[in-house]
Amino acid sequence: MHQPHRAAARFGASPRIAGSVSERGVLGERPEGRRGGDQPDDNLIEFEQKLAQVVDDYEGLMSLQHNHHSLTLAHKDKRVEYLEQRAKRLQAELEQLRRGGQGGPAAANGAGSFHGGHEDLAEAEAGLMEESVQLLLESRDAEIDLLTQQLHTKQKILEELKNLIHGTAAAQLHQHQPPKALPPAAPRHQAAPAHAAAGLSHASAADQVESLVQSLPDMHEVERLRKEVGDLRDLLVAKDRQLAAVTAVDPNLSEVCAVQLGVQAISMVQNTMELKNQIRTLETRIEQTECCLNEWRNKADQLEGVCDAKRRELIDITRTLADRDQELASLYQLKQDLEREANSQIQSLKDALAGECRHVKELEAAMVEKEGQLSELRNQVLQRDQTITELQEEVARLEIREAEANKRADNLEHQLIQATKNLEKINEEAADSERVIGELEKELNDTKVKLHHSRVKELGRQKRLEMELSQFQHQTKKAIDEKNTEIRALQKEITARSTQLESIRSSICRRKEGCPTPFPPPPQFPLRGDMGDTSPVGGEALDVAGEGGMASARLRPTGSVEVLMPMMHKESRRGGRHISGANRYANRLSYQPPRVDESDGTSLPSFGARGRRNGGSREENGEGEDIDKRVSEYFDQPGRQHLKILLCRLSRGTYLYATHRVKFRVDRYGSLQGRHPSTGDWLPIDDFVEQMWEASGSSGASGGIGSAPTYQSAAASDMMRGEEGGREY
Structure with a gap:
């Protein structure tokens, strides 16, 4: 209305x-039968x-x-x-x-x-x-x-x-009366009243x-x-x-x-x-x-x-x-x-x-x-x-x-x-006062001109900031959509490769005796929505994404790992882009000969770098000084205090850095290290802070500092890391 x-x-x-x-x-309202809104x-x-x-x-x-x-x-x-x-x-x-x-005659003289x-x-x-x-x-x-x-x-x-x-x-006149369109002629007695009305309107304007x-x-x-x-x-x-x-x-x-x-x-x-x-x-x-x-x-x-x-x-x-x-x-x-x-x-x-x-x-x-x-x-x-x-x-x-x-x-x-x-x-005092008044008037005029220029600059700056904000929002939205598309494509590729590996494993098991029963394909992790239970039914789980529990991998007997490692290297040579992931996966597992469990006599795989018995860091074994004190002292140093507002302590050695859950430790040499939330690698604290700060510039679904803390994106990143390293779920 x-x-x-x-x-x-x-x-x-x-x-x-x-x-x-x-x-x-x-204004601009038409008579009966008008079309469009009431716009002037x-x-x-x-x-x-x-x-x-x-x-x-x-x-x-x-x-x-x-x-x-x-x-x-x-x-x-x-x-x-x-x-x-x-x-x-x-x-x-x-x-x-x-x-x-x-004054007398003397004065007269x-x-x-x-x-x-x-x-x-x-x-x-x-x-x-x-x-x-x-x-x-x-x-x-x-x-x-x-x-x-x-x-x-x-x-x-x-x-x-x-x-x-x-x-x-x-x-x-040019809008409502196009000169080239000529309809059939109308009677003169109909045109006369309107013509007179137009003449009266123009006469009123002339008056x-x-x-x-x-x-x-x-x-x-x-x-x-x-x-x-x-x-x-x-x-x-x-x-x-x-x-x-x-x-x-x-x-x-x-x-x-x-x-x-x-x-x-x-x-x-x-x-x-x-x-x-x-x-x-x-x-x-x-x-x-x-x-x-x-x-x-x-x-x-x-x-x-x-x-x-x-x-x-x-x-x-x-x-x-x-x-x-x-x-x-x-x-x-x-x-x-x-x-x-x-x-x-x-x-x-x-x-x-x-x-x-x-x-x-x-x-x-x-x-x-x-x-x-x-x-x-x-x-x-x-x-x-x-x-x-x-x-x-x-x-x-x-x-x-x-x-x-x-x-x-x-x-x-x-x-x-x-x-x-x-x-x-x-007279000189009056001239000085006039000069002072002139100077004051000149200063007043200069002040008015400066105020006008400052207002014009402020308006221009506000307009420029609004335009930059709109462009940044558009670019961010576009980047998020592109990352979501890439993640979906990677999920499809992971599913296809897991199916292919499962078929290869089944064929190998049919040919070779004593091969363990193949596992079902990994579950699908949606981008949006709640995740289901991805924990295995039985067996021992290996945490590969940090303390967050984003994904888990099932540990299989030694024969399974020995059979699958050449296959993963073969797949990496074919694709040309999974070699570094496979090497990183092998280094992180630090595979050793199987050890015999004294309870039932079964053989279980041993992971030296991850277990306490084979010698981890002093902080993981519960030794050394307080890790929270070391982290607080590091971020209290000059030049790093602005990063302290990004930290939120969750437990001993575990923090929420921006929107990512990270963990800190003290290695055997007494140096403070941080675990990268995307790659899972332990980095020196300076390199860790530098990479996290650089990652804050690219926000989106890929897991940057500016992205929202969604478990779906973390699970997808774990799936990609497992696929690159040749890991099976």
């Missing part, structure tokens, strides 16, 4: 969209995914722009506070100079010495006003840049939406596109901001001209001009507060822009519904209309009209953006010209300061009697120099 809410959540839609999907029906159309799924990706990209861009704008505004606020403090400090120094100028100080204050206040105006212009430029970026983003979203709509419609175009921000707002920037620059030019005119008319009015400029600076500080309010309004506009983004999402949902309706209408048209070629031509014509309209709108937006760029370049050129004019004014002020110092030197030579006033003026100049040094120190 298809669930609309899960489908909508899967494609990134909101719960409200999921509800609308459940009310309209499942692939083109529609791709459209929803691309739409969600576009919305996420837009939200990320808006968040980045908002953060950048917030940091810029915070920096501007700090700069405005610094300028306010500087203006207050300059105003306090101006008041001190005024109080010092009211030395008024010329203060003229340079007032000029410096006027220049500082003029610079303060210039910085305030520049701050206002920068805030306006930042606002214009933000709106321009929003226009670019909205234009990109509009283009992607149109491409998705047209691409989905074209894909559905949606038109509404998106109309929802773009109005260009009048940008024009208004541009006009405000121009007015502020005109005001700055007018103030500069006014100051130049006043200075040209009467140089003595410079103090009054300085006071006026100070008042204007204070007013400009108040204007910065208004700028802060305007910044808050800009933040509200950003919130409104986010609301517009939500509206666009709703419109995208509506477009999704329109696409669903259009798809159903197209399916109905394919089932009911006969004249498919005419309808296809009309739909292509409608598509071309929509593309032309969209291209014309996009071209108009591009032209408007190009005009904005040209205007911004013109404003930058005008700012460069203003900076040149300001540099010229500064040069004029420096020249005026030089003339004032020359006049002060002449006054000092003529008015020697006013020594006290000159001394007082020197003290004031010293204080002014100290204040200037303090201002320079504060």
Whole structure:
């Protein structure tokens, strides 16, 4: 049963969209008589995914722009506070100079010495006003840049939406309306309603596109901001001209001009507060822009519904209309009209953006010209300061009697120099703080880039590990199947050879007198399932596979062994691959002349290497040191501690190594040995560990370290070893 809410959540839609999907029906659901499951159309799924990706990209861009704008505004606020403090400090120094100028006739005679100080204050206040105006212009430029970026983003979203709509419609038309298949013509009165429905669906899509175009921000707002920037620059030019005119008319009015400029600076500080309010309004506009983004999402949902309706209408048209070629031509014509309209709108937006760029370049050129004019004014002020110092030197030579006033003026100049040094120190501290902020921002960006790269590498590594795991599982399964096939083939070959040997033995016994009665053929050991009882009915059993008891061999009288040994060597010469097995079998048995049992006088075979009476190892005879202590000391050595977790003690000298039951002993020379679970050979402990570790790389039914501990595989390996050595069961 298809669930609309899960489908909508899967494609990134909101719960409200999921509800609308459940009310309209499942996406891609056909009318009565549809075939197949309730699966959404692939083109529609791709459209929803691309739409969600576009919305996420837009939200990320808006968040980045908002953060950048917030940091810029915070920096501007700090700069405005610094300028306010500087203006207050300059105003306090101006008041001190005024109080010092009211000190009597001596101060009046030395008024010329203060003229340079007032000029410096006027220049500082003029610079303060210039910085305030520049701050206002920068805030306006930042606002214009933000709106321009929003226009670019909205234009990109509009283009992607149109491409998705047209691409989905074209894909559905090519899918449901093959142009070459021409069924018999249908009556015109049946085709008209469906054609009208298709036209209405495309008209609704065109209306949606038109509404998106109309929802773009109005260009009048940008024009208004541009006009405000121009007015502020005109005001700055007018103030500069006014100051130049006043200075040209009467140089003595410079103090009054300085006071006026100070008042204007204070007013400009108040204007910065208004700028802060305007910044808050800009933040509200950003919130409104986010609301517009939500509206666009709703419109995208509506477009999704329109696409669903259009798809159903197209399916109905394919089932009911006969004249498919005419309808296809009309739909292509409608598509071309929509593309032309969209291209014309996009071209108009591009032209408007190009005009904005040209205007911004013109404003930058005008700012460069203003900076040149300001540099010229500064040069004029420096020249005026030089003339004032020359006049002060002449006054000092003529008015020697006013020594006290000159001394007082020197003290004031010293204080002014100290204040200037303090201002320079504060400026250096501000520059250091700005540099530190820039370094922190750079480190933050580098950290984000490194985090992204690490996430991409982690995803790639996880994907690679999953692929390697699947390949390893497939190879392991294939190897297990191959080993099982080989084991079955070996079982069949063993059965055939045992039957052949039994027939040969029977024929020999018929020809030779005194031959013992032949034994029945060995039992079959299945690969899977429980094993039956393989122990002999009577007689003595010889353990050939270790302490596990995987298989047993019956010991027969001496004559039987003497007769069968040449036959086994003959079989090994024929096959060419059983010679080493036969030799190993003969060496392990260590056959000796028969001994007579004192109880009943019967002759029994004697196996020297396996029996205690003929001298085995000290550990098998119960002599020597504790074998478990030697094994523990060996695996506790550095470099072998990781192998100790594979051991599990079962009894004295018997352990479970991984999934195999093995046994350890101390030979007559005091060396520790281990018995290989596959071959049954006693090996030095180092060789034993090395072979077991190498065997752990090939897991499967052949008896490797990684295989499961099944008695069937062990029994099969014992059967193979017995067949290779010429042993009879």
